[in-house]
Each structure stands twice: as C-alpha cells, then as structure tokens.
Amino acid sequence: MSAHRRTLLSVVGARPNFMKLAPLVWQLARRPDVRHVIVHTGQHYDANMSDAFFTNLGVPDPDCTLGVGSGSHAVQTATIMQRFEAICTETHPDCVVLYGDVNSTLAAALVAAKLRIPVAHVEAGLRSRDRAMPEEINRIVTDQLSDILFTPSRDADANLRAEGIPADRIQFVGNIMIDSLERLLPDALRAHAAARRGLTAHEYVVVTLHRPSNVDDLPTLRGLLEALGKVSELAPVCFAVHPRTRVRIRDAGLELSPRLLLEDPLPYTEMLSLVHSAGVVLTDSGGLQEETTYLGVPCLTVRPNTERPVTITAGTNRLIAPTGASVLQGVRAALDAPRPARPVIERWDGHAAERIAAVLCDTEIAMS
Ligand code: UD1
Numbered sequence: 001m002s003a004h005r006r007t008l009l010s011v012v013g014a015r016p017n018f019m020k021l022a023p024l025v026w027q028l029a030r031r032p033d034v035r036h037v038i039v040h041t042g043q044h045y046d047a048n049m050s051d052a053f054f055t056n057l058g059v060p061d062p063d064c065t066l067g068v069g070s071g072s073h074a075v076q077t078a079t080i081m082q083r084f085e086a087i088c089t090e091t092h093p094d095c096v097v098l099y100g101d102v103n104s105t106l107a108a109a110l111v112a113a114k115l116r117i118p119v120a121h122v123e124a125g126l127r128s129r130d131r132a133m134p135e136e137i138n139r140i141v142t143d144q145l146s147d148i149l150f151t152p153s154r155d156a157d158a159n160l161r162a163e164g165i166p167a168d169r170i171q172f173v174g175n176i177m178i179d180s181l182e183r184l185l186p187d188a189l190r191a192h193a194a195a196r197r198g199l200t201a202h203e204y205v206v207v208t209l210h211r212p213s214n215v216d217d218l219p220t221l222r223g224l225l226e227a228l229g230k231v232s233e234l235a236p237v238c239f240a241v242h243p244r245t246r247v248r249i250r251d252a253g254l255e256l257s258p259r260l261l262l263e264d265p266l267p268y269t270e271m272l273s274l275v276h277s278a279g280v281v282l283t284d285s286g287g288l289q290e291e292t293t294y295l296g297v298p299c300l301t302v303r304p305n306t307e308r309p310v311t312i313t314a315g316t317n318r319l320i321a322p323t324g325a326s327v328l329q330g331v332r333a334a335l336d337a338p339r340p341a342r343p344v345i346e347r348w349d350g351h352a353a354e355r356i357a358a359v360l361c362d363t364e365i366a367m368s
Pocket of ligand 1: 135
C-alpha cells in the first residue's frame with residue numbers, strides 16, 4: 001500500500017514550463033502525503049534550454065523523460081501522446097497538472113482527458129484571439145479539457161466564462177511565474193550580469209526573438225536584424241539567441257551587426273539579472289512581458305496582439321510592428337522616457353503556488 005494519499009503528475013517539456021513548475025515543486029516538497037511525479041517530454045532538449053533551468057530553480061531531475069525532441073507540430077504532439085499514455089497507465093495519477101501553452105501541454109491534456117484522469121491547467125484562460133499562433137490553439141483546447149483551471153489574472157477568468165467554462169472550475173490563483181521570480185531575485189541581483197558584460201544599468205537593450213511569425217519569415221527576420229544593428233548605435237544590445245532563431249539565421253546566411261552582444265539562451269537567474277537592470281526589453285516572449293511588468297522595466301513586444309493584456313494596462317509593455325522603423329522609434333522613446341512605476345497586479349505576489357497546492361492537495365478533485 002502506498003503511504004501517499006494522492007498522486008499528482010506534472011508534465012513539462014519546454015523552457016517556459018520550468019519556471020511555472022518550480023514553485024509547485026517547492027510547495028509539494030512540504031507535503032509527504034502527496035506523491036509528485038514529474039514527466040519531461042523532451043520538447044526542449046538542449047542543456048541551456050532545459051537542464052540549466054532545473055538546476056537553477058532547484059527542481060529535482062524528472063522522474064521520467066519522453067525524449068520526443070523537435071518535429072512538426074503533429075509529429076511532436078502525437079509522439080508525446082503515444083509515450084505519455086503509457087506513463088499514465090503505469091502511474092495512475094489522481095490528477096495531471098499542466099503548465100502554459102506549449103505542444104507538451106496540449107498533448108498531455110488530450111491523453112489524460114481520454115483516460116478520464118482529471119486535468120489541472122496552470123496559467124489557464126489567456127487568449128490572444130490569434131489562431132495563427134500555435135499556442136492559442138493549445139490554450140483553447142487544453143482549457144476545454146481541463147477540470148481545474150488556475151488563472152493568473154481576472155481577464156483570464158472572463159475569457160473562460162465567455163467560452164462556457166463553469167465558474168466552479170475556475171480558480172483565480174495569480175501568476176505562478178512571479179513566485180519563481182520573487183524567490184530568485186536576490187540571487188539575480190548578486191549575479192551582476194550587466195556589470196560583468198560592461199553594461200551600465202538602464203542604458204542597454206535586452207533582446208529575445210523566437211516566434212515563428214518573426215523568425216520563420218525571411219524578410220521579417222532580415223528587417224528585425226537590420227533594426228537591431230541600428231539600435232546598437234543608440235545603446236548596447238544584448239541578444240540572447242533562441243535555437244530556432246539561430247537555425248534560421250544560419251540557414252538564410254544572414255549577417256549580424258558585429259556590435260551586437262550575442263548570447264546563447266541564458267540561465268534563469270542570469271536573464272533575470274540582465275532584465276532587471278535593462279533600459280528596455282525587446283521581445284516576442286510571453287514570460288518576459290510579465291517579468292518586465294512585475295519589475296517595472298519598459299518592454300516592447302514585437303507582436304500584433306498579446307494574451308497578457310494586464311502588461312499593457314499596467315503601462316510597462318507596448319506592442320510594436322516587426323519593422324525597422326517601429327523598433328528604432330520604440331527603443332528610442334523607451335530609453336528617453338522616465339522609467340515606469342513598478343505596477344501592483346492582483347495576486348502576482350509570490351504565493352500562487354500555495355493557492356494551487358491547497359486546491360490540488362486538500363480538495364476533492366471532480367471530473368467534469
Ligand atoms: C516553444 C513553444 C513556445 C515557447 C517556446 C519557448 C510550442 C508550440 N511552442 O517554441 O510557445 O514560447 O518554446 O522557447 O510549444 N530547438 C533546439 N533545441 C531545443 C529546442 C528547440 O535546437 O532544445 C530548435 C529546433 O530546431 C526546433 C526549434 O528550435 O525545431 C523549435 O523548437 P520547438 O520546441 O518546436 O518550438 P519553440 O520555437 O522552442
């Protein structure tokens with residue numbers, strides 16, 4: 001007989017999942033009555049996209065890895081589904097816990113729902129209303145299949161209700177990523193990532209770009225890279241290059257300005273340290289929109305829409321077009337403007353994982 005009252009099975013696979021998993025791992029470590037199984041699909045497999053985050057965030061190695069690697073959306077999703085089904089039938093979880101909007105999230109939701117295992121979705125309810133984004137499709141389907149929907153913001157609750165999700169399945173717990181940020185910010189401040197690169201606080205630009213809409217379309221990517229070259233004449237530019245973007249640049253034989261400070265994907269604390277002191281962040285990442293908002297750092301998001309509208313209303317984030325003129329004008333304006341006040345957003349307070357753990361460990365989990 002197992003001494004555990006309940007088995008929770010978390011599924012992660014891609015970089016943005018890991019900082020959402022970590023705070024729940026820390027909480028569940030205090031609950032000897034709950035068994036927490038961690039499955040890593042292997043969607044991200046480079047050491048600096050995956051292992052470095054487990055180490056940095058103090059998350060133990062996964063109990064199980066599925067080793068799916070890269071592939072088309074259908075291949076990646078289907079391979080995860082096949083391999084994850086076997087894990088579910090062996091493990092008999094009481095609930096499968098999913099994070100964010102990546103292909104690993106969708107694949108695991110489909111498997112668990114069909115096996116009639118309750119599904120909990122952390123970061124439910126975000127909507128860009130743009131189905132050209134694979135993540136939007138992943139969010140919509142995962143939320144429809146979930147039994148417990150943990151939302152980061154009130155707009156997410158409204159989105160779910162508008163899609164007919166019963167109110168008793170929605171739990172407004174706040175933003176779990178902020179739990180990771182709060183916990184690791186002291187380490188980040190001690191890391192002095194800017195000073196080690198010879199950068200002056202508030203006078204440099206941090207860049208990340210990886211969305212298919214920006215990097216898979218050659219004219220768009222070329223225009224953005226040329227714009228970064230021009231921005232680097234205004235202020236130092238630190239560009240952490242995602243593997244997808246690196247492949248596209250290499251395959252197209254594009255030239256990068258020698259003034260750009262190029263980095264491989266950075267460990268969580270190192271990135272947090274750089275972002276904290278940046279003059280402006282130029283990105284198409286979801287997480288960075290939230291992290292900059294929490295820290296009160298100006299952010300320019302190179303996208304036509306965002307599923308995170310609170311970052312806009314808080315005054316830290318602005319959407320810009322993927323053109324040289326918008327990038328240059330946006331960076332110049334952000335560097336010249338007074339720094340935004342650090343906003344306070346409801347339940348972005350470092351306690352989201354406590355609220356999630358209370359629901360997952362101590363309440364009856366009902367299937368819809
Ligand atoms: C995925 C997520 C995206 C998230 C992003 C964060 C989906 C649909 N997309 O996009 O929401 O913002 O992760 O990084 O799930 N690659 C490597 N090494 C790796 C991982 C990827 O070289 O460890 C390269 C491969 O060439 C691969 C490409 O990056 O084909 C894309 O990887 P994939 O996981 O398919 O999507 P991302 O673009 O990373």
